Amino acid sequence: QMCIRDRYGEIVSVPFYFSMDLVVGHTIELLYSFVLPSNVPKESLWVRVLANYLTLFLGGLFFYLFFASCSFFFFYRLRKETYYPSTLPLDLTKQIKTEIGIALRSLPFMAVLMTPFPLMAQLGYSRMYFSVSDYGWSYLLLSVPLFLFVTDGMIYFIHRGLHLPFLYKYIHKPHHTYRYTTPFSSHAFHPVDGWAQFGTF
Numbered sequence: 514q515m516c517i518r519d520r521y522g523e524i525v526s527v528p529f530y531f532s533m534d535l536v537v538g539h540t541i542e543l544l545y546s547f548v549l550p551s552n553v554p555k556e557s558l559w560v561r562v563l564a565n566y567l568t569l570f571l572g573g574l575f576f577y578l579f580f581a582s583c584s585f586f587f588f589y590r591l592r593k594e595t596y597y598p599s600t601l602p603l604d605l606t607k608q609i610k611t612e613i614g615i616a617l618r619s620l621p622f623m624a625v626l627m628t629p630f631p632l633m634a635q636l637g638y639s640r641m642y643f644s645v646s647d648y649g650w651s652y653l654l655l656s657v658p659l660f661l662f663v664t665d666g667m668i669y670f671i672h673r674g675l676h677l678p679f680l681y682k683y684i685h686k687p688h689h690t691y692r693y694t695t696p697f698s699s700h701a702f703h704p705v706d707g708w709a710q711f712g713t714f
Contacts, residue, residue, distance in 0.1 A: 565628045612691060671709050687702065687703050
């Protein structure tokens with residue numbers, strides 16, 4: 514169980530399976546087991562900030578490296594004859610190192626920029642709800658395609674905006690510094706670029 518504020522501002526105890534609260538809750542427990550002294554209150558805002566930051570940063574790092582590596586191995590090695598375009602050079606090692614370098618330098622800052630969002634939801638500053646009865650089944654079923662439509666549209670317009678000359682030069686250009694796209698290109702963003710696009714979700 515984890516205590517958070519609901520959409521009415523009431524403190525409620527909810528199961529850990531909601532959103533990323535499960536991981537944040539475990540991160541808080543690990544912080545108290547290995548880093549924080551026991552006399553620091555678990556309800557402290559800075560403890561939640563730290564736990565959310567670590568969850569976003571380490572989780573993002575894990576998902577990026579794990580899924581990009583699996584994808585690269587499957588499409589560029591295991592099924593190379595089927596999926597690897599003949600126009601690509603055989604050795605992309607230098608480019609992949611550059612992509613990973615950009616991503617590893619950006620992920621800590623992207624996590625800083627994104628930390629307020631889950632934190633605010635946990636503190637009750639969102640329209641998050643925990644019971645179907647709050648809005649009914651029709652709203653729940655409609656909210657899935659609506660979510661996809663709205664976020665996809667936002668990403669489209671954010672991406673178009675990032676191609677405006679003054680934003681492209683300073684923010685979006687690092688994402689286009691490599692000639693060929695690989696799975697490791699996925700998070701090779703300037704931190705503000707990554708925040709603008711991923712933070713939409």
